[in-house]
Amino acid sequence: MRSTEGPAVWVRLGTLAAAALIAITGCGSNATTGGSTAAPPPTYNIKPPTTIGPGEGALSLIDWPGYVDRTNWQTPSVASFEQQTGCKISVKDAQTSDEMVSLMKGGGGGQYDMVSASGDADLRLIYGGDVKPMNTDLIPDYKYFQTYFKAPGYNTISGIHYGISLQWGPNTLLYNTNKFPTAPTSWSVIYDPANTGLVTVPDNAIQIADAALYLSKSKPSLGITDPYELTQKQFDATVALLHQQRPLIKKYWASEGEEITLFQNKDVFVGAAWPYQTIQLKLAGGPFADTIPAAEGATGWGDTWMLATNAKHPNCAYLWTAWVSTPQVQAEQALSFGETPVNTKACAEMEKLSAGSCAQYHADAPGSYFDTIKFWKTPIATCADGSQNCIPYAKWLDAWTTITA
Amino acid sequence: MQSILWRVPWLRSAVLLVPPLAWFLLIYVTSLALLLITAFWTIDTFTTQIVQVWNLDNFRTILTEPAYRLIIGRTVGLAALVTVTDAVLAFPFAYFMARVASRRTQTILFAAVLLPLWASYLARVYSWILILNHSGILNWSLQSIGLPPANIGYTYTAMWIVFSYIWLPFMIIPTYAALERVPETLLEAAADLGAPRWRAVLDVVMPLALPGVIAGSIFTFSLTLGDYITPILVGGAGSIFIGNVIQTNVGIANNLPFAAALSTVPVAIMALYLLGAKRLGAFEAL
Amino acid sequence: MEGPFTRFALRVWAGLILLFLFVPLLLIFLYAFNKSNIESWPIPGLTLKWFTATWNDADVRTSLKLSIQAGLTATALALVLGSCAAFAIHRMTFFGKDAVSFLFVLPLALPGIITGVALNDFFSFNGISLSIWTIVVGHTTFCIVVVYNNVLARLRRTQGSLVEAAMDLGANGFQVFRDITLPLISTAVVAGAMLAFALSFDEVIVTVFTGGAQNTLPLWIFGQMRLGQRLPEVNVVVSFVVLVTIIPVVIAARLTGGGGAARVPAAR
Numbered sequence: 001m002r003s004t005e006g007p008a009v010w011v012r013l014g015t016l017a018a019a020a021l022i023a024i025t026g027c028g029s030n031a032t033t034g035g036s037t038a039a040p041p042p043t044y045n046i047k048p049p050t051t052i053g054p055g056e057g058a059l060s061l062i063d064w065p066g067y068v069d070r071t072n073w074q075t076p077s078v079a080s081f082e083q084q085t086g087c088k089i090s091v092k093d094a095q096t097s098d099e100m101v102s103l104m105k106g107g108g109g110g111q112y113d114m115v116s117a118s119g120d121a122d123l124r125l126i127y128g129g130d131v132k133p134m135n136t137d138l139i140p141d142y143k144y145f146q147t148y149f150k151a152p153g154y155n156t157i158s159g160i161h162y163g164i165s166l167q168w169g170p171n172t173l174l175y176n177t178n179k180f181p182t183a184p185t186s187w188s189v190i191y192d193p194a195n196t197g198l199v200t201v202p203d204n205a206i207q208i209a210d211a212a213l214y215l216s217k218s219k220p221s222l223g224i225t226d227p228y229e230l231t232q233k234q235f236d237a238t239v240a241l242l243h244q245q246r247p248l249i250k251k252y253w254a255s256e257g258e259e260i261t262l263f264q265n266k267d268v269f270v271g272a273a274w275p276y277q278t279i280q281l282k283l284a285g286g287p288f289a290d291t292i293p294a295a296e297g298a299t300g301w302g303d304t305w306m307l308a309t310n311a312k313h314p315n316c317a318y319l320w321t322a323w324v325s326t327p328q329v330q331a332e333q334a335l336s337f338g339e340t341p342v343n344t345k346a347c348a349e350m351e352k353l354s355a356g357s358c359a360q361y362h363a364d365a366p367g368s369y370f371d372t373i374k375f376w377k378t379p380i381a382t383c384a385d386g387s388q389n390c391i392p393y394a395k396w397l398d399a400w401t402t403i404t405a
Numbered sequence: 406m407q408s409i410l411w412r413v414p415w416l417r418s419a420v421l422l423v424p425p426l427a428w429f430l431l432i433y434v435t436s437l438a439l440l441l442i443t444a445f446w447t448i449d450t451f452t453t454q455i456v457q458v459w460n461l462d463n464f465r466t467i468l469t470e471p472a473y474r475l476i477i478g479r480t481v482g483l484a485a486l487v488t489v490t491d492a493v494l495a496f497p498f499a500y501f502m503a504r505v506a507s508r509r510t511q512t513i514l515f516a517a518v519l520l521p522l523w524a525s526y527l528a529r530v531y532s533w534i535l536i537l538n539h540s541g542i543l544n545w546s547l548q549s550i551g552l553p554p555a556n557i558g559y560t561y562t563a564m565w566i567v568f569s570y571i572w573l574p575f576m577i578i579p580t581y582a583a584l585e586r587v588p589e590t591l592l593e594a595a596a597d598l599g600a601p602r603w604r605a606v607l608d609v610v611m612p613l614a615l616p617g618v619i620a621g622s623i624f625t626f627s628l629t630l631g632d633y634i635t636p637i638l639v640g641g642a643g644s645i646f647i648g649n650v651i652q653t654n655v656g657i658a659n660n661l662p663f664a665a666a667l668s669t670v671p672v673a674i675m676a677l678y679l680l681g682a683k684r685l686g687a688f689e690a691l
Numbered sequence: 692m693e694g695p696f697t698r699f700a701l702r703v704w705a706g707l708i709l710l711f712l713f714v715p716l717l718l719i720f721l722y723a724f725n726k727s728n729i730e731s732w733p734i735p736g737l738t739l740k741w742f743t744a745t746w747n748d749a750d751v752r753t754s755l756k757l758s759i760q761a762g763l764t765a766t767a768l769a770l771v772l773g774s775c776a777a778f779a780i781h782r783m784t785f786f787g788k789d790a791v792s793f794l795f796v797l798p799l800a801l802p803g804i805i806t807g808v809a810l811n812d813f814f815s816f817n818g819i820s821l822s823i824w825t826i827v828v829g830h831t832t833f834c835i836v837v838v839y840n841n842v843l844a845r846l847r848r849t850q851g852s853l854v855e856a857a858m859d860l861g862a863n864g865f866q867v868f869r870d871i872t873l874p875l876i877s878t879a880v881v882a883g884a885m886l887a888f889a890l891s892f893d894e895v896i897v898t899v900f901t902g903g904a905q906n907t908l909p910l911w912i913f914g915q916m917r918l919g920q921r922l923p924e925v926n927v928v929v930s931f932v933v934l935v936t937i938i939p940v941v942i943a944a945r946l947t948g949g950g951g952a953a954r955v956p957a958a959r
Contacts, residue, residue, distance in 0.1 A: 060904055065918045092904040093914050102659035111820045111903060249642040251559045257919025264729045265538040267558060284729050397658050405472035405645055422779035425772040429794055433832050436813035443812060498708045501701040516944035521712050523936045526893055527912045528929040532715035541732050623800055631802015648804045655808050668805045675800055
């Protein structure tokens with residue numbers, strides 16, 4: 001019985017598989033392209049509260065690791081906030097902006113109260129209806145914010161604020177000073193075949209923008225002005241560059257700790273990083289430094305605390321936002337994570353904690369400085385001129401999978 | 406009540422079966438079925454809301470895009486390699502445990518094989534980074550005896566070593582259990598019939614131990630097939646597994662339909678594998 | 692009997708495998724004393740500061756507590772459900788029995804990421820928010836399989852004649868279960884429970900998808916690896932767990948089959 005049974009089963013399975021294959025390659029439908037911002041965001045007409053009521057006793061946050069730092073923030077500490085307001089905080093760390101979008105969705109809304117999203121996720125959260133407008137009058141320190149961050153394009157649409165800016169930072173070029181005694185002046189160093197196997201860049205589709213930024217200066221004929229708004233031709237050229245870069249990459253880093261290990265153990269010698277990694281590596285006493293190459297500038301990220309549409313603890317959320325906007329907390333967070341406060345009054349506090357840090361982190365930069373940094377924003381199909389020729393983020397993700405596969 | 410249950414024996418067994426079966430059907434099977442259905446839907450690419458439009462786009466992408474074929478091939482290849490490696494590593498060890506070691510040594514060895522499972526998987530993989538990376542223990546040892554550095558950190562080889570290490574206990578235990586059950590009398594009979602020891606092992610012991618090895622291989626194969634953490638920690642550029650793509654599509658791109666479609670690949674592979682394993686008697690040896 | 696050379700070779704092989712299995716554990720233990728919070732070789736220096744740091748770290752305590760709670764709950768549920776299933780499958784022959792036994796293998800045979808993603812999808816589709824209970828559901832599902840396998844394997848090795856003899860002597864169903872069956876399978880149940888708890892305690896992949904803002908110990912460890920600031924604390928915690936479990940593991944080894952102590956004394 002066994003000998004006749006076996007082949008029969010496989011024949012049946014085989015026919016089934018063949019039929020399935022034919023069906024799949026034959027049928028199909030058109031996928032929807034994304035990124036139309038013609039309609040206002042779904043939550044635009046939700047009026048935010050005019051006063052902050054009593055705290056609800058709890059607060060659930062999605063944050064970048066280190067954004068609710070119970071260990072390093074000493075005065076004032078997270079515990080002191082919880083004591084004063086009665087809002088007990090529980091935290092979910094996310095590793096990428098995309099993960100934050102997905103978490104906000106997955107909870108069915110209401111599982112989390114706030115998210116500290118970066119610019120590349122903000123528009124998706126806003127147009128997805130996951131966050132609702134906030135009242136800046138309820139944040140006392142708002143008036144001291146750097147002008148650019150009062151209403152940046154990634155969290156303010158048609159004058160409505162879908163969150164309160166928090167901190168920002170550049171995507172820096174980190175390097176081993178033994179291998180590069182002088183700071184590199186251009187991002188070309190991470191595209192140079194001489195550095196094969198010595199480079200690392202983040203495993204994040206938004207990296208395509210960094211490559212586009214490099215091409216905007218090294219291949220001006222492509223005409224790239226905004227690295228997040230790329231036409232098909234510009235996009236293809238950028239992806240080609242990243243394919244060329246692939247043999248240079250030892251590993252695409254997925255977390256800060258990973259990049260630190262890579263540099264410390266001399267697996268890589270140069271790469272794209274955040275100031276946090278440089279701080280940690282320098283604390284451990286290694287020969288490392290970072291820079292923003294003068295030739296192309298850099299991309300950057302600006303973070304916003306956004307309020308979930310179905311947040312269960314909105315009062316605690318406002319209390320928290322007001323608290324992290326105060327100069328002392330802004331300074332603490334800047335120094336422990338390695339980023340720059342949006343509150344101009346934080347500069348003085350940073351100097352108290354660490355002399356020279358204010359200038360080092362550009363916390364006292366004039367408004368014009370922010371024009372040189374290309375802050376993350378979600379790539380959408382609508383270009384600046386209103387046409388629909390730009391490549392939306394979904395295609396960026398697909399391309400990134402093929403690049404890193 | 407008891408007499409009813411005794412008079413209708415199958416009723417008693419049915420009552421026992423209902424709770425676990427209900428759990429499985431209502432929760433596990435339903436969620437798997439839901440996942441399969443989701444594979445035929447798609448998402449609005451901007452807001453990432455699921456759009457319940459029936460289509461085969463996800464499957465088409467997987468079949469036609471060369472990147473995914475590469476990823477699937479790489480995953481299956483390493484899963485097979487790790488399985489073979491672990492079988493080779495485990496068999497002599499399990500043989501020693503089952504047939505050569507004294508009772509006390511058996512207990513100690515068994516405990517020694519189980520103990521690493523209690524040290525966090527993550528921590529153990531992380532230790533391997535320390536061993537294999539550029540200025541790690543391996544290179545340091547090689548260089549201190551004058552050999553060139555091996556530089557297998559963040560490569561396919563590194564993943565092969567780490568996976569073989571992590572799943573080894575899962576291969577040793579069923580193999581040992583199977584070998585232990587082979588009565589010595591069979592081997593004595595073979596010896597009486599004139600077979601040399603190695604012949605007896607090859608012709609008598611191994612076929613009887615095979616179900617145990619196959620049972621162990623189910624674990625090593627499926628655990629490697631679905632893993633995404635070790636590639637992240639230990640793999641270099643170009644070490645993306647099926648699990649990584651599924652994970653990024655769920656947790657990052659929020660493209661659940663595509664993740665679901667991709668999930669059908671390991672499910673189909675494992676279904677075939679289990680079918681084969683069942684025929685080789687592995688289910689008796691689990 | 693194997694020749695002396697073969698025995699020697701096997702001994703050497705066993706020793707090498709043991710080395711292979713334990714070197715990473717020794718490293719984990721060593722780096723709990725690491726002066727730096729970055730793991731690099733050679734070790735920069737030794738210190739005891741991480742032990743106090745871990746002791747004072749509230750996150751460690753909450754995640755450890757959550758892991759133990761989830762593990763115990765999942766194991767308890769799995770014990771009941773898995774044993775029931777094993778008894779039912781052992782005794783019954785019915786249409787679809789093969790399919791059901793196949794079903795009970797799936798959670799361990801299918802990659803964990805699929806179980807995790809499927810459950811995540813299931814919960815969000817039904818509007819169930821992620822909490823410790825969703826974690827427990829995920830863990831229970833594969834713990835059932837482990838208990839089921841262990842108990843079923845033992846039931847297959849026990850002799851049905853013992854049960855019949857007891858009933859001939861006048862024992863009712865409950866007495867048979869309590870005095871005959873239970874002692875025979877007790878060690879398998881204990882071993883299954885321990886293995887199930889171990890799997891649940893160390894589970895990462897399914898927990899990532901079924902946990903909300905709660906961190907089990909493995910999730911906490913994962914977070915620490917990403918941030919890289921308090922890595923030696925991970926080593927401290929893991930070393931602690933390993934040391935604490937040495938005794939139970941040795942007991943489990945004795946019970947399950949190390950040394951053949953679990954063999955039912957049966958008349959052949």
